[in-house]
Amino acid sequence: MTAGAGAPAWMREAERSHLPILRLMVWLSLRLGRGATRWLVAGIALYFTLFSPRSRAASRAYLHQVGAATGWRATFRHFFAFASTIHDRIYLLNGRFDLFNIEVHGTEALHATLSSQPGLLLMGGHLGSFEVLRSVGRGHAQLPVAMLMYADNARKINTILETINPSASADIIPLGQIRSMLEARDRLEQGTLVGMLADRGLGGDSTRITDFLGRPAAFPLGPWRVAAMLRRPVFFMTGLYLGGNRYRIHLEPLADFSAVERGERENAIAAAVDRYADRLAHFCRIAPNNWFNFFDFWQS
């Protein structure tokens, strides 16, 4: 992940993989298939377990906080889950849904909300697979989904993955530009589901401190300001990786800002952030290895 100086710690976290290696990995993955290249993915996870002390410390602190086993093996499994979801992006982008067993929970509630008001916000986090969520829109539910994300973030990976399926970038709204949120507004008006990751701030963002897995953590208010301004319903979303080729997507109603007046905004946002942190913690406990924030999330 690449970011300039002055960026918060998570953005400064250097991307270790280099372009030619990534290219080779993609080529091998497509050429040899998922089964054969999973060994390489395990090797990469092992490499990070051995040679990335900062990520290792973050993994250990998180696993301890969530109440899971800690230790070298636990951290390896944690990194392997992360590496697997990146590896699987290659196949998901390539439309190879046949390789995976993807369960979706909560589409009924989603459709019920959409029938009364098209266009809603999906709040996710760095929990589970991002790609499997996007692919739901493309492959399964036939819903238009656009994700707000940093074009800079993981830029190297994205450039390579885009060569696999150039049309995939059409459902990305790049953050950090003047027009980013205006575009989100327009897409919502067209009935698109707009996804955002609401667990990391950008530094300088206003935040709310709330309980997360038993310790206070800061969550950005920006995504919720957008929901409140545009008066949209909000669903929580996560695409949990369950090992092997299994994924399970959870969609659940989280908050509804469609009738929140300006004066009530602040309280409604605070309640939504608390609930978001609570659901995030809930799914961390269900599938602990899906937490992909490899830095001190609690900033202790």
Added chain:
Amino acid sequence: MTSNTSPEAVSLLMPEVAGLIVEALNLDMAPEDIEPDAPLFGDGLGLDSIDVLEVALVISKRYGFQLRSDSEDNVRIFSSLRALSAHIVAQRTQ
């Protein structure tokens, strides 16, 4: 409807637009402290794209037109209070 887009009309509108920005974003400053020619987005006033959305919403409410997301002019429009005010003078319907 013809609108007066003279520099004088723009200067006349600037205090009102500055007031709208300060109020919409709860900025801890007086409207007259917004520099007329400093960038609004990023460096300068330091607005981010969420702030831009907030400003766009109050502008559409107050002046009756929408800031478009696909406009190539957005960078220019948000390049200063003066540029934004000029855009409003040219586009307003109320």
